[in-house]
Amino acid sequence: MVGIRDAAARTGLSADTLRYYERIGLIEDVTRDGAGHRQYGDQDLRWLEFLLKLRRTGMHIHQMTAYARLVRQGPHTQAARQAMLEAHRDEVVARIAELTEHLSALDYKIALYRDGGMT
Amino acid sequence: MVGIRDAAARTGLSADTLRYYERIGLIEDVTRDGAGHRQYGDQDLRWLEFLLKLRRTGMHIHQMTAYARLVRQGPHTQAARQAMLEAHRDEVVARIAELTEHLSALDYKIALYRDGGMT
DNA sequence: GTAGCCCTTGGAGTGCGCTCCAACGCAACC
DNA sequence: GGTTGCGTTGGAGCGCACTCCAAGGGCTAC
Numbered sequence: 117m118v119g120i121r122d123a124a125a126r127t128g129l130s131a132d133t134l135r136y137y138e139r140i141g142l143i144e145d146v147t148r149d150g151a152g153h154r155q156y157g158d159q160d161l162r163w164l165e166f167l168l169k170l171r172r173t174g175m176h177i178h179q180m181t182a183y184a185r186l187v188r189q190g191p192h193t194q195a196a197r198q199a200m201l202e203a204h205r206d207e208v209v210a211r212i213a214e215l216t217e218h219l220s221a222l223d224y225k226i227a228l229y230r231d232g233g234m235t
Numbered sequence: 236m237v238g239i240r241d242a243a244a245r246t247g248l249s250a251d252t253l254r255y256y257e258r259i260g261l262i263e264d265v266t267r268d269g270a271g272h273r274q275y276g277d278q279d280l281r282w283l284e285f286l287l288k289l290r291r292t293g294m295h296i297h298q299m300t301a302y303a304r305l306v307r308q309g310p311h312t313q314a315a316r317q318a319m320l321e322a323h324r325d326e327v328v329a330r331i332a333e334l335t336e337h338l339s340a341l342d343y344k345i346a347l348y349r350d351g352g353m354t
Numbered sequence: 355g356t357a358g359c360c361c362t363t364g365g366a367g368t369g370c371g372c373t374c375c376a377a378c379g380c381a382a383c384c
Numbered sequence: 385g386g387t388t389g390c391g392t393t394g395g396a397g398c399g400c401a402c403t404c405c406a407a408g409g410g411c412t413a414c
Contacts, residue, residue: 119390119391120390120391121390121391130372130373131391132372132373132374133371133372133373135392135393136371136372136373150380150381151379151380151381151390151391151392152379152380152391152392153380153390153391153392154391154392166344169337169340169341171371172333172337173334173337173338173341176370176371177370177371177372178370194348194351197348198345198348198349201341201344201345201348202345204341205338205341205342205345208334208337208338208341209338211334212331212334212335212338214291215292215327215330215331215334216331218288218291218292218327219292219324219327219328219331221288222288222292222320222323222324222327223324225285225320226317226320226321226324229313229316229317229320230317232313238360238361239360239361240360240361249402249403250361251402251403251404252401252402252403254362254363255401255402255403269410269411270360270361270362270409270410270411271361271362271409271410272360272361272362272410273361273362290401295400295401296400296401296402297400355414356413356414357412357413357414358411358412358413358414359410359411359412359413360409360410360411361408361409361410361411362407362408362409362410363406363407363408363409364405364406364407365404365405365406366403366404366405366406367402367403367404367405368401368402368403368404369400369401369402369403370399370400370401371398371399371400372397372398372399373396373397373398373399374395374396374397374398375394375395375396375397376393376394376395376396377392377393377394378391378392378393379390379391379392379393380389380390380391380392381388381389381390381391382387382388382389383386383387383388383389384385384386384387384388
């Protein structure tokens with residue numbers, strides 16, 4: 117069990133963002149210590165790391181809250197969750213393809229500069 | 236020479252965005268017809284397509300305006316422009332690597348759902 | 355000449371994802 | 385018991401990249 121400061125340091129999110137994520141329902145209500153301070157367990161940290169992966173691959177916050185809601189609703193939402201992840205996966209694949217394509221254009225332009233062919 | 240509507244259609248940007256890009260100095264003042272309407276030439280369209288590539292690879296608007304400013308200043312800024320593009324290229328490569336890495340995590344999770352291993 | 359349409363402008367508004375703030379609480383240490 | 389330090393809350397503010405709006409101008413068709 118770690119405080120919000122440590123949870124922030126471990127996940128790379130800010131303490132403000134952790135509180136924000138809780139507010140919008142991305143994280144289930146975190147347990148509190150005697151002073152009312154949040155205490156994050158291993159499960160919380162793993163969930164946060166997973167959320168961060170979704171976020172860093174461009175999933176929108178509202179989709180993430182939808183996914184989180186499904187998780188909370190229990191095992192009968194597995195198929196829906198799987199479908200969400202698969203749809204997102206396809207978007208990530210497409211994004212990688214787009215970046216790779218534009219990268220060649222960028223490389224081509226850089227080569228022109230290197231050859232002194234640009235004015 | 237095409238009007239703003241056609242330029243928007245061809246580049247995939249909106250007419251509003253084209254005017255916005257001009258306002259912030261991303262595009263040099265576009266020539267106008269008798270009625271004061273913008274007319275985009277081939278060179279303008281090629282420049283817009285290049286801007287769009289930078290944008291779609293995650294370059295920030297203010298970096299793009301910096302690049303545009305260098306182009307306007309003439310040939311003696313070639314080295315600076317090349318450096319900007321190379322730095323951006325490195326970011327794109329890093330971004331692709333990150334996406335690819337997170338993609339495996341996503342695939343792993345999807346496989347768990349497929350095997351019925353998730354609750 | 356008037357209706358319809360597309361364009362112009364400056365400026366305000368929007369949605370996203372945080373980020374910051376003031377006011378306060380509690381616990382520990384001197 | 386005062387100070388320090390870390391946390392709490394609700395709500396306001398921010399930066400980005402557009403996006404929309406009202407008011408108006410000019411061309412074309414009828």
